[in-house]
Amino acid sequence: MVKVTVCGAAGGIGQPLSLLLKLNPQVSELALFDIVNAKGVAADLSHICTPAVVNGYQPANKEDKTAIVDALKGSDLVVIPAGVPRKPGMTRADLFNINASIIRDLVANIGRTAPNAAILIISNPVNATVPIAAEVLKKLGVFNPRKLFGVTTLDSVRAETFLGELIDVAPTSLKGKISVIGGHSGDTIVPLINVNSDIASKVNKLSKSQYEKFINRVQFGGDEVVKAKNGAGSATLSMAYAGYRFAEGVLDSLAGKPTSTTTVPDSSYIYLPGVPGGKELASKSLKNVDFFSVPVVLENGQIKSFINPFESLKVTDDEKKLVETALGGLESSIKQGSSFVQGSKL
Ligand SMILES: NC(=O)c1ccc[n+]([C@@H]2O[C@H](COP(=O)([O-])OP(=O)(O)OC[C@H]3O[C@@H](n4cnc5c(N)ncnc54)[C@H](O)[C@@H]3O)[C@@H](O)[C@H]2O)c1
Numbered sequence: 001m002v003k004v005t006v007c008g009a010a011g012g013i014g015q016p017l018s019l020l021l022k023l024n025p026q027v028s029e030l031a032l033f034d035i036v037n038a039k040g041v042a043a044d045l046s047h048i049c050t051p052a053v054v055n056g057y058q059p060a061n062k063e064d065k066t067a068i069v070d071a072l073k074g075s076d077l078v079v080i081p082a083g084v085p086r087k088p089g090m091t092r093a094d095l096f097n098i099n100a101s102i103i104r105d106l107v108a109n110i111g112r113t114a115p116n117a118a119i120l121i122i123s124n125p126v127n128a129t130v131p132i133a134a135e136v137l138k139k140l141g142v143f144n145p146r147k148l149f150g151v152t153t154l155d156s157v158r159a160e161t162f163l164g165e166l167i168d169v170a171p172t173s174l175k176g177k178i179s180v181i182g183g184h185s186g187d188t189i190v191p192l193i194n195v196n197s198d199i200a201s202k203v204n205k206l207s208k209s210q211y212e213k214f215i216n217r218v219q220f221g222g223d224e225v226v227k228a229k230n231g232a233g234s235a236t237l238s239m240a241y242a243g244y245r246f247a248e249g250v251l252d253s254l255a256g257k258p259t260s261t262t263t264v265p266d267s268s269y270i271y272l273p274g275v276p277g278g279k280e281l282a283s284k285s286l287k288n289v290d291f292f293s294v295p296v297v298l299e300n301g302q303i304k305s306f307i308n309p310f311e312s313l314k315v316t317d318d319e320k321k322l323v324e325t326a327l328g329g330l331e332s333s334i335k336q337g338s339s340f341v342q343g344s345k346l
């Protein structure tokens with residue numbers, strides 16, 4: 001019996017992500033929470049002939065706390081795509097003012113009602129919303145760093161698609177052959193070609209300019225979608241796919257199927273000091289930046305271990321420079337997120 005709650009379920013990501021979760025036979029209960037239209041989306045999805053029982057939870061007014069509590073009660077996995085998306089001309093950091101308090105309040109409810117749930121945060125700016133979540137859970141005394149995940153899978157999905165086009169290889173064969181580490185915003189996104197894989201020779205044939213264009217496209221792929229949608233939001237369908245890909249890994253691990261280690265697994269933006277070896281990675285290679293996206297191995301709905309990119313993926317000098325640049329941006333976003341909660345009342 002696995003209960004999954006989606007917070008922000010009626011939104012552009014929330015709806016297709018909820019659809020994909022409804023199709024997963026391991027999900028027995030799917031709770032859809034939103035401040036608008038949650039019941040409508042739930043009624044619609046509930047007609048699909050798969051096992052998950054779908055319920056919608058929508059507060060009657062701003063003071064109504066029962067809807068969120070009922071949505072979260074007994075949840076094993078909470079996925080959060082709640083909050084506002086970008087419009088052209090905005091950075092993800094511009095979303096902080098609105099999304100920071102949405103994440104703080106939702107995570108406080110999770111900490112009080114479903115403290116054992118794995119939490120997947122999609123809402124931007126991920127580089128800061130995950131530190132917000134960590135700080136809230138710490139304040140409530142229920143922080144389990146092995147169960148808090150910033151969802152950065154869309155960067156891997158993009159890297160596989162764009163690299164596949166460039167080297168003329170099926171993108172579906174590239175999972176695990178290119179990892180994306182760092183954060184989820186512009187130059188904090190660091191794609192790493194896994195030089196141990198069979199694509200290394202093809203990638204080596206790329207010119208410097210082709211390689212740099214590829215890196216830039218992964219780092220700023222979100223902008224392409226924001227521009228094309230022209231004011232109607234940011235990536236939703238590709239994000240639903242990516243969010244589901246990561247959520248499915250968590251669900252598989254809950255069902256006793258741990259992450260395969262025959263290829264490099266997907267990355268997630270996590271609190272490194274909370275996982276074995278993470279503090280050492282942060283101090284040795286990341287100038288003590290505590291939140292960083294690394295490939296994670298899951299077991300029973302939580303992080304079992306991570307792959308240290310500097311030890312296992314042969315990070316090149318060019319890639320080390322990208323990491324160096326990423327650290328500056330990450331440090332300030334992490335500080336912004338943590339201090340927001342320190343000055344907040346929960
Ligand atoms: N991590 C990533 O790779 C990634 C990718 C794409 C988008 N995003 C982010 O995901 C977020 C959602 O994007 P979207 O396109 O689905 O936006 P959207 O506006 O279409 O949907 C957001 C939903 O959140 C709901 N919501 C707002 N406040 C809420 C609250 N307090 N509780 C519950 N629900 C609430 C809204 O009613 C809406 O239905 C944005 O912040 C966006 O930047 C992240």
Ligand SMILES: O=C(O)C[C@H](O)C(=O)O
Pocket residue numbers: 085086092124154221222223225226234235
């Ligand atoms: O670009 C955005 O604002 C949304 C998302 O983070 C993305 O990478 O598509």
